[in-house]
Amino acid sequence: MEKFYEELIENDLDPFILFNSSGSVEKYNKKADFLLSFVSYKEIYDLAISNAPKSFGFKRTFMDLEFKESYFAILVGYLDEEYLGIKLYKKAEEENSITIDDKYKSVNLYTLIELSKNSILAGRQISLIEDYDLTIPETKLNIDQFLKLLNELFQAYSRSSRLKIRSFLKLGEFIKVENQKYQVCCIHLEGDDAQVSDEIKFLAKNTNFILTTKETATQIEFPLIVDK
Amino acid sequence: MKEFIAASKEAKNSLHMANIASSMPVNVLITGPRGVGKKLLAKVVAHDGKSYDALEFSQLIKGKTVDLNQLSKVVLYNIDGVKNISQLIEQLEQNDVQIIATSDSFNQAYLEKFLVKIELSPLQDRPEDVEILKQHFLKEAKETFFLPGDTDESKLRIDLSQNAISLKESIYKSLLFNNLKKDQVMDIVENYLVKTLEEENDYKELLELFEVPLLKAAKKRFKSQLQMSKRLRINRVTLRKKLAKYDLD
CATH class of the missing domain: 1.10.8 (Helicase, Ruva Protein; domain 3)
Incomplete structure (x- = not known):
């Protein structure tokens, strides 16, 4: 019976993490494995501690959380002094359905970054640190949509005194488009002043880009679709 | 000048952007004051694209003398000269015509239609x-x-x-x-007078054509009024009166 519950948790669509009394991760399920690839366990532990029930038992707290995916509540509980568990409830969202139409053209990513960066940041006193993975080949993109999103993001960082721009391929992750798996291409921006509005997030969502923000860092992810 | 001059870091950057943008199917806006090279840069972006004054182009469209289906890109100079510019841009976008435009300033009304912007600063x-x-x-x-x-x-x-x-x-x-010679200067003055003389003319007033350049030149050459009166052999009081008359004192 215990085995059954373990399997149930392991295959749950929501992440579950069990911490021991010293704050280390004791167990976690598949979804938590994915979650912990971009959020530190310390952050989740702090979240659990600050929302734990006052005495033994479980407490559900509704809150909006954004760890690449969106969550609407957490359940934190403990039955003894040994273990503390947390479960995050994922928001039911429509899956990203990317369709490649004739507006997708093969393009060099850096030329687009260059155009957008210069269009928006020219003349600004921003110290730029650029770190591009030049092995990323030309990828199919909707140029208009991509430039629009980049322009908005550079505008959001235009008050920063420094801005770090990175591009890289994400290892071990894929984006599925029309039943085909593609590597994930990322552009990461980090400055000291970011005004990434909900409108920009909305724009990204509507244009098939995955946009995540954390403090003053923003990351855009999209499939690397290479012409064969 | 047939080519965009790019010796400064800023101009080199603008030229670099224009070259990149030339291979992209996106709308490009080039801004800057008069005489900074907007048209030359637009040609770099557009290559062989047809170019028009924006106002003239909007009238050609109204008169249906331009077939938008035959255009893939167009260079429009001075887009601020067209009142309904947003409508014109929309019409071109509907026909998948790439726009490379020049303007003296950024205008919020159409700014978002241009995903690439190149700003040229004054030559100074x-x-x-x-x-x-x-x-x-x-x-x-x-x-x-x-x-x-x-x-x-x-x-x-x-x-x-x-x-x-x-x-x-x-x-x-x-x-x-x-490099003008004396007879050429006299020819120029004569030519001017032939064109401007009327029925009645005050000789004293026309004298300023000779006196103002002379006094300005003497001031530059001899610096002080004392030296001017001495070298030009003119009474100092008379000189002062003339300088005051022409606001040169």
Whole structure:
């Protein structure tokens, strides 16, 4: 019976993490494995501690959380002094359905970054640190949509005194488009002043880009679709 | 000037952007004051794209003398000159026509329609470009006026108020004026007087044509009024009166 519950948790669509009394991760399920690839366990532990029930038992707290995916509540509980568990409830969202139409053209990513960066940041006193993975080949993109999103993001960082721009391929992750798996291409921006509005997030969502923000860092992810 | 001059870091960056943008199917807006090279840069972006004054183009569309289906891209100069510019841009977008436009300023009404923006600053902020342009116009003017030999560049009166336009004009004027002979000056004055003399003319008033340049030149050459009166052999009181009359004191 215990085995059954373990399997149930392991295959749950929501992440579950069990911490021991010293704050280390004791167990976690598949979804938590994915979650912990971009959020530190310390952050989740702090979240659990600050929302734990006052005495033994479980407490559900509704809150909006954004760890690449969106969550609407957490359940934190403990039955003894040994273990503390947390479960995050994922928001039911429509899956990203990317369709490649004739507006997708093969393009060099850096030329687009260059155009957008210069269009928006020219003349600004921003110290730029650029770190591009030049092995990323030309990828199919909707140029208009991509430039629009980049322009908005550079505008959001235009008050920063420094801005770090990175591009890289994400290892071990894929984006599925029309039943085909593609590597994930990322552009990461980090400055000291970011005004990434909900409108920009909305724009990204509507244009098939995955946009995540954390403090003053923003990351855009999209499939690397290479012409064969 | 048939090519965009890029010696300064800023101009090089703008040219680099124009070259990149030339291979992209996106709308490009080039802004900057008059005479900074917007049209030349637009040609870099558009290659063989047809170019029009924006107002003229909007009238051609109204008159249906331009078939938008036949256009893949178009260069529009001075888009601020068209009142319903947003409508025109929309019409072009509906027909998948790429727009490369020039404007004196950024206008929020249509700014978001241009995903690539290139801003050119005045020439006075780009001394490296001024030097190259100066040499180019100087060579051109010397060929035009058949002036052999070196030119004393310290005598050139450079005007950058209208960027390359005023720079060219000021170099041509300087070169022309610095090489005028006495009979040519007299011809110019005569020509002017033939055109302006009327039935009744006050001789004393027309004297300013001679007196103002003379007094200005003497002031530059002899510095003080005392020296001016001595060298021009004119009474000091009379000189002072004349300087006051022409606001030269």
